[in-house]
Amino acid sequence: MIYALLSAGFLAVAVLGGVLFARAAGPSRPVWGAVAAAGAALLVLTAVFDTLMIGAGLFTYEAGLVSGVRVGLAPVEDFAYPLAVVIALPALWALLTRRQAVPAGALLRQAWIASRPVSWVNTAFPFAAAMLLTTREIDWLLVVGTLYYLVPYNLAMYGINDVFDYASDVKNPRKGGIEGALLPPAFHRPLLWLALASNVPFLIVLLAAGTPASAVAIAVSTFALVAYSAPGLRFKERPVLDSLTSSAHFVTPAVVGLALAGAHVDSGLLIALAAFFIWGVAAHAFGAVQDIVPDREASIGSIATAFGAARTVRLALVLWLAAGLLMLAVPWPGPLAAVVAIPYLLNCAPYMRVSDAESGRTNRAWRRFIWLNYLSGFLVTLILILFWSVSS
Template sequence: MSDPGRLRYLLALSRPRFWLYLAGPVLVGVAFAAESVADLVTPGTAVAFAYFLLPANVYLYGVNDAFDAEIDAANPKKDDREARWRGDPSVAAVVVACGLLGAATFLALPRVAWPYLAGFFFLGTEYSAPPLRFKTTPFLDSLSNGLYILPGAAAFAAVAGTHPPVAALVGAWFWAMGMHTFSAIPDVEPDREAGVRTTATFLGETRTYAYCLACWLAAAAAFALVDVRLGALLSAYPVAVFAVFRSGVDVERAYWWYPALNTVVGATLTLGALWRLVNG
């Protein structure tokens, strides 16, 4: 593989559509923790955002693709929107290097943020890799995907010097569980053919919709305990999944709409926090 081809492959492997799933929570966490404009951009927040924007995605999805190579051989989603693992040693070395680069986040952020960083790397690895490989156990696959909100929790803790509100952590975790399980619906048949057990294959498509609805309702309720406006904003997710289910839209198509929904919700959260900051 040529160097330009390898770079294009690594870019596809990192799932650019989903970069903000890790970096976005960092922005939200910083915005809500900041007590002054100066808190928004510090060496620590800059390192966290830069790492979780790209290297963390290369690591997370690289580990996923490496251990899912046999399963993904029959997954049509890998034909155009994502990349199949090619087993290139240099690509594997880049993935490992991106994981090791995560040590920079521990050096850049205070110790109060370390449990969230450690949780991200543990869950991000063991979601796909043996011996635990959470993604092959129904409900543990969903539960472990709270890993996506941990960069945001680390950023909040780093700026505020204290842990995020428990209700916000719970709400965000339920949000991530719903996102993960909804994204697994298009993979139900390929996963069943490959003998992989997930929450979605265990429940079936209809009950998986109900599970996602329950997760997102719980997320909205938990955020409402922090601020009723947050709960109202998060209610966009249960409304959206109910609309998709009732409309009969192909879930494989609807799945690709969610990065846009997440971007809008994340931007609204961040702008709201910045408005509070600027206006006291």
């Protein structure tokens, strides 16, 4: 019956959202007859394909977790999700595209750019790795959480930032590509709605399926997501707190994954998480150096504007070195991950004496940093595979 309660909660949120979206859309609200026809077709297809997949043995449902009512072989709870989509999505679409002020296609293109696809893996990988290494199996919760931290989470994290940083971003020459979107004002409000609508359903599912510990982790993660850029908080303008919050954006998905999986917390795990967190602080601090000049012109504070370019670069070097050394203290094969710090140290070291006036030169290293993350992910994946084989 747990699955039934989860589905009912998901459906209730969709109904509430659909009503609110439809009311806000006004004259642009969807044609519900057409929506009903499309919904009926979607429900039939759900019954057919669920039955085929369950019959083929691709997945099963534990008897104690479902009500027992089935359509074909598909549990009736499975129909909550397509029904939720039918109820909420057309109304949301009508809201976002009302009066054609913001064409839907243009909004989706802007959302794609704002979410920084090149960085999606940086949040999805920690969550998925944490859960998979703990549970040793792929289940629906792993899939849902990974999808959430892959796209909606990044849309919210970077989208909120792009909306409320627009005034300063227009003066920053590096904005407008993979390093940061330059979001036109007409898209600000629709993008915030899209971020909210894409995040809330996933968060409800993760909260409903989790424990008090995972709920705390999700709350911290979500708060950090909003607090970094949102007016009234703007942690990104508070030196040192900006780097701490930015690092939390990447470490908390791993903590959420560990909590959802019920991981046993020991000293090795805490040290590994501390190393990851320190790595994240170093990454943000070094990234802030390239923006010292435009940030000061826009009266925006950051760890780099407070410490200066050279001192911030040296701080990043110390932190990356500390993260590598900490990994030497975790159980085998964790110490192998210490080598991951070396490329970052080599990339950062040439700028130890960079002046504030020339801080923009570090953008070259930052562009390399973006791609170094993929090399690091590859190396960490190999180490995790070795860990899996050693501990099996």
